[in-house]
Amino acid sequence: MTVTVASHYLEVPGAIIYYELRGSGPLLAMIGAPMGSAGFAPLADLMASEYTVLTYDPRGSEHSTVTDRTQPTTPELLADDVQRVLASVSDQPAAVLGSSGGAITGLALVAAHPEQVRVLVAHEPPVLTLLDNAEEELSGVEDIYQTYLRAGGDAAMRQFLLSIGVLGEEGSRQFAAGPEPEPVPAPQVPQTDNDFFYANQIRATTSFRPDLEALSAAPTRIVVGVGATSRGQLAHRGGLAMAAQLGLPATEFPGDHGGFAGEAAAFASRLRDVLGGAA
Numbered sequence: 001m002t003v004t005v006a007s008h009y010l011e012v013p014g015a016i017i018y019y020e021l022r023g024s025g026p027l028l029a030m031i032g033a034p035m036g037s038a039g040f041a042p043l044a045d046l047m048a049s050e051y052t053v054l055t056y057d058p059r060g061s062e063h064s065t066v067t068d069r070t071q072p073t074t075p076e077l078l079a080d081d082v083q084r085v086l087a088s089v090s091d092q093p094a095a096v097l098g099s100s101g102g103a104i105t106g107l108a109l110v111a112a113h114p115e116q117v118r119v120l121v122a123h124e125p126p127v128l129t130l131l132d133n134a135e136e137e138l139s140g141v142e143d144i145y146q147t148y149l150r151a152g153g154d155a156a157m158r159q160f161l162l163s164i165g166v167l168g169e170e171g172s173r174q175f176a177a178g179p180e181p182e183p184v185p186a187p188q189v190p191q192t193d194n195d196f197f198y199a200n201q202i203r204a205t206t207s208f209r210p211d212l213e214a215l216s217a218a219p220t221r222i223v224v225g226v227g228a229t230s231r232g233q234l235a236h237r238g239g240l241a242m243a244a245q246l247g248l249p250a251t252e253f254p255g256d257h258g259g260f261a262g263e264a265a266a267f268a269s270r271l272r273d274v275l276g277g278a279a
Contacts, residue, residue, distance in 0.1 A: 012084045014071070018063035019056035019085050023048025027094040028275070029086060030055045030260075033078055033101030033205065034197045036062040040077045047271065051095070056085055058105075060196045073201040075101075075208045079108035086116050093118040093220075095275055099260055100124055100235055101205045104225035107242075111211040114218035121274055123225035124235035124257050126164075127242050128206045137234070141206045150197040156198045164234040164257075214243055223251050223274050230256040 005022045020037045022044060028051035030040040030203040036057030037044075044053040057064040058078055066073075071077030082105060086094055096117050103125035110117050128137040140163055148156035215222060224243035230236040235257055251274060253259055254266035 003048050010085055010088050012059075012081050013123055014068060015059035015064060015066045015081065015192075017056060017059060017085055019054055020044075021052060021054055021089065023051055025051045027052050027054060027086070027090045027092065029053075029082070029094050030095045030097065030152050031058075031098045031102035032104055033058050033075075033105050034061045034193060034201060035100070035102065036064070038062065038194060039261055043260045043268055043271075046264055046268040050272070052089075053087060054085070054094070055187075056082070060200065061193050066196075069196060069200070071200065072204050073196075074204040075108040076103045076112065079112055082109055083113045083116055088270050090189040093190055095119045095121075097121045097123065097260075097271065098125070100126060100257065101201070103239075104205055105180050107210050107215065108208070110218050110220045110222065111214040114214075114220050117218075117220045119221040119222045119223065119275060121225055121251075121271065122239070122242065123243050123253060123260070124230065124239045126206060126226070126235045127208065127238045128211060128234075129209045130241035130245055131237060138207060141203055145198065145203055146161050149193075153192060153194040153198055157194060160198075160202070210242065211244070215246060222246060222248065224248055225253045225274075226250045227256045228254055229259075233257060 003022050005020050008019050008021065008139035010017045010019065028047060030044060032039055040055045044055050047053050054132050059081055060066040060069060060073060093116055096106050096109065098120065103122035104127065106120045106122050107125060110120050125233065127133055131137055144156050144159050144163065147159050224246065226236050226239040239248050253270050255263035260267045
């Protein structure tokens, strides 16, 4: 069945945000960071028979623009963008699925605007500040940032993918054995989405410290998700740590860190159960 997708733009302080709506029913927002609408398309289509599904491009990514491309893109800033988009679409609290950096955005959103979120599914949030080896992991992020400054976005992306473990052991060996990207110094004003992430967002996302008191006091039901096949990876570990801090069980979803795309049908079935309360 063909799903109709309506495209919209919303002007917010310092940016113009692109978002999409499809389907009908209660509002379900799917948010990533830096990933935008396109990454959620298979899952959004599957959920559109039961929900009005909202996806969006974070400021500075894909179709969304930003006025100052040198300004740090913090989770709090992204959460403010999301709450403005939600308010423009509905005056009722929404269900929100946030994955990876989008899960961090979702946690910041609930802490600041709990009245707008009835349930948050935070899938594999990379909350490095909660890990036992937080200092080591944050030092690794700083190394990636310095690689970006010295050798550009492609080199930083290579180091980032190896560090978070999403390639698997065999994939990591093959990737590491490949040729190094030609070093290209980072531009003073990042132009590409890849540059924008490493210049403005990666350190702000990974250094985020969730407001545990605000999250615990919020009326929002919070579900922390982890991938069934991503055990040991950085974001999976972050999810376990986040769930433990909130006194919640970690809820397993099909697939790995990108299970919402790679195993969209199974992920959608699990998400329906979770949104219905069967966590």
